[in-house]
Amino acid sequence: MEHTIKRIGLLTSGGDSPGMNAAIRAVVRACKYYNVESIGIRQGYEGLIQNDVIVLGARSVRHIINQGGTILKTARSEEFRTAVGRKKAYQNIQQNQIDALIVIGGDGSFTGAKIFAEEFGIPFIGVPGTIDNDIFGTDFTIGYDTALNTVVEAIDKLRDTATSHDRLFFVEVMGRDAGFIALHSGIASGAQEILIPEKKDSIEELIASLEQSDKTGKKSSIVVIAEGEKLGNIYQLAAQVKELKPQYDIRVTVLGHIQRGGSPSCQDRVLASRLGIAAVEALLEGKTNLMAGLRSNKVVYTPIEEAIKKHNEIDQDLIKTAQILAI
Ligand SMILES: Nc1ncnc2c1ncn2[C@@H]1O[C@H](COP(=O)(O)OP(=O)(O)O)[C@@H](O)[C@H]1O
Ligand SMILES: O=P(O)(O)OC[C@H]1O[C@](O)(COP(=O)(O)O)[C@@H](O)[C@@H]1O
Numbered sequence: 001m002e003h004t005i006k007r008i009g010l011l012t013s014g015g016d017s018p019g020m021n022a023a024i025r026a027v028v029r030a031c032k033y034y035n036v037e038s039i040g041i042r043q044g045y046e047g048l049i050q051n052d053v054i055v056l057g058a059r060s061v062r063h064i065i066n067q068g069g070t071i072l073k074t075a076r077s078e079e080f081r082t083a084v085g086r087k088k089a090y091q092n093i094q095q096n097q098i099d100a101l102i103v104i105g106g107d108g109s110f111t112g113a114k115i116f117a118e119e120f121g122i123p124f125i126g127v128p129g130t131i132d133n134d135i136f137g138t139d140f141t142i143g144y145d146t147a148l149n150t151v152v153e154a155i156d157k158l159r160d161t162a163t164s165h166d167r168l169f170f171v172e173v174m175g176r177d178a179g180f181i182a183l184h185s186g187i188a189s190g191a192q193e194i195l196i197p198e199k200k201d202s203i204e205e206l207i208a209s210l211e212q213s214d215k216t217g218k219k220s221s222i223v224v225i226a227e228g229e230k231l232g233n234i235y236q237l238a239a240q241v242k243e244l245k246p247q248y249d250i251r252v253t254v255l256g257h258i259q260r261g262g263s264p265s266c267q268d269r270v271l272a273s274r275l276g277i278a279a280v281e282a283l284l285e286g287k288t289n290l291m292a293g294l295r296s297n298k299v300v301y302t303p304i305e306e307a308i309k310k311h312n313e314i315d316q317d318l319i320k321t322a323q324i325l326a327i
């Protein structure tokens with residue numbers, strides 16, 4: 001079948017996430033399947049500005065489905081935020097005869113693509129790749145499941161040492177503005193308290209919960225705190241608790257970028273594979289300005305404005321689940 005789109009450019013942008021490689025592989029192989037060329041752009045929008053591109057064939061993406069990170073590399077490009085930078089990027093789009101773009105990244109990357117499309121009319125489809133799971137229009141983002149498993153494994157290890165020393169551990173997990181990782185990993189690892197930006201927290205409630213657990217004979221506890229928690233950062237919160245409850249032997253662990261690495265889980269590989277193909281198919285059907293996502297295990301397309309602006313709500317049932325289990 002002949003398409004008006006003959007060459008698709010793809011890039012990964014923003015924070016990397018496990019499964020981005022599986023998405024790259026899916027895009028490249030779907031392109032081959034539908035008889036269009038695929039060209040990889042390195043380092044996100046930065047590579048588009050610097051013309052750092054590579055033609056990709058089905059075999060150039062072999063043995064990457066199991067690898068974390070992104071073979072195309074990623075970046076947070078300040079220059080792409082400027083009209084001058086985007087003009088340079090467009091010149092390279094023309095030079096490389098790229099007819100459409102697939103952007104694998106988060107809300108920031110989609111915002112950049114939207115502005116670029118408005119300025120230069122280049123069709124694009126977004127694929128949600130971020131561990132934060134903070135993108136509207138999909139039940140899961142690529143990398144979230146792997147990150148959750150990494151966090152749970154890490155907290156299980158902290159639990160061993162917390163129990164041995166009768167300590168109180170404060171664990172910070174990623175989620176710049178979202179508590180999905182914290183809530184789910186907290187439930188899975190048996191946290192006493194989970195502090196997330198979507199819920200109003202207070203030191204008084206935290207202390208009350210710890211006191212309650214003392215009364216039931218608990219000698220050690222885990223408190224999971226999302227990076228974006230509004231009450232304060234983990235060090236401030238630990239210091240405040242220590243001041244009010246000096247008897248607690250508190251330790252602070254910030255899991256940091258360890259959460260972003262590692263071989264993607266089966267779920268992330270399948271998700272990335274489906275969404276990569278869906279992105280190519282959408283472009284070939286003449287669709288643009290959409291994000292491919294998964295809702296109730298079906299591929300759906302969401303207008304990019306909605307994907308950027310709307311937010312998946314935290315499930316109140318899960319907050320209650322965590323509270324019941326911490327009794
Ligand atoms: N308003 C914007 N205009 C142009 N480019 C943008 C804009 N917002 C984000 N971008 C581009 O997208 C990149 C990735 O965004 P960022 O927010 O860092 O990560 P993510 O896509 O994971 O949310 C930015 O570094 C920038 O190059
Ligand atoms: O790697 P960096 O640039 O320090 O950014 C850290 C941020 O990236 C994330 O890991 C993922 O966020 P994005 O997908 O928006 O890039 C956040 O959880 C974290 O706040």
Ligand SMILES: [Mg+2]
Nearest residue numbers: 014106107108
């Ligand atoms: Mg983001």
